[in-house]
Amino acid sequence: MSDDRGTRHEAHEMAQWLRRHPRFLEQFPDLAVTLVVPKDGGASASLAGYQLEVLREKNRELTRRLHELGENAQLNERLAVRTHQLTLALMRAGTPADTLRTMVAVLGEDFAGDAVRVLVPVGPATPAALAVALGALDGAPWLLALPAADPRLAAVAGLLEAGEPQCGRPGPERQALLFGSAGERAASAALLPVAGLGLVAIGSADPNRFYPGMGTLFLRMMAEALATALARG
Numbered sequence: 001m002s003d004d005r006g007t008r009h010e011a012h013e014m015a016q017w018l019r020r021h022p023r024f025l026e027q028f029p030d031l032a033v034t035l036v037v038p039k040d041g042g043a044s045a046s047l048a049g050y051q052l053e054v055l056r057e058k059n060r061e062l063t064r065r066l067h068e069l070g071e072n073a074q075l076n077e078r079l080a081v082r083t084h085q086l087t088l089a090l091m092r093a094g095t096p097a098d099t100l101r102t103m104v105a106v107l108g109e110d111f112a113g114d115a116v117r118v119l120v121p122v123g124p125a126t127p128a129a130l131a132v133a134l135g136a137l138d139g140a141p142w143l144l145a146l147p148a149a150d151p152r153l154a155a156v157a158g159l160l161e162a163g164e165p166q167c168g169r170p171g172p173e174r175q176a177l178l179f180g181s182a183g184e185r186a187a188s189a190a191l192l193p194v195a196g197l198g199l200v201a202i203g204s205a206d207p208n209r210f211y212p213g214m215g216t217l218f219l220r221m222m223a224e225a226l227a228t229a230l231a232r233g
Contacts, residue, residue, distance in 0.1 A: 029054045079218045082110050090229040096133035099229045104142050115186050115203035116142050117178045123148030152177050165219035166191045167210035192223040
């Protein structure tokens with residue numbers, strides 16, 4: 001009997017505390033879902049309604065998340081298909097010059113690049129096949145072949161050394177180096193270091209198209225496909 005009296009006393013104190021803190025369940029909505037509500041109506045109806053609204057809100061949130069996951073899955077599928085098609089196109093290119101032309105054309109058409117640039121630091125270590133390709137491409141508006149000692153390359157030196165793609169709004173030095181007079185068409189850019197070549201830059205007029213923190217898996221795959229295709233000589 002003493003245990004029953006103690007339990008009733010605790011329940012009474014708890015009820016008084018809840019009356020003094022009527023917004024308690026707003027801080028702990030999960031508790032409202034777990035409460036057992038009498039079925040005889042009365043004052044309990046408001047709590048039952050609150051429980052139902054909490055469940056509805058959770059359902060809306062789950063629906064929103066599922067919708068986002070579906071959209072991301074579709075986007076990744078499209079990117080995977082385009083990356084695969086790019087890889088096949090690079091494999092079909094007969095010469096390093098054709099390989100670079102193909103890369104620029106696909107990035108501009110299939111990946112909607114508003115301004116595509118290929119930056120190549122040229123020096124004694126430049127492979128012979130690549131040097132021949134640069135000669136064949138002389139005058140191409142998207143090709144930036146600069147002496148390896150050119151001080152302007154300092155703007156991308158760290159990026160080339162790290163070897164990881166980078167996305168975001170290019171700073172003034174990178175803007176001037178990579179896009180020059182086309183800078184107004186490169187409000188944001190994806191920069192792809194390519195082993196044995198230099199750098200491929202994809203500029204967009206949309207300042208939010210390429211942003212820091214976005215996934216770079218497909219960008220790395222494209223850079224590796226280009227490097228492999230060029231290594232064939």
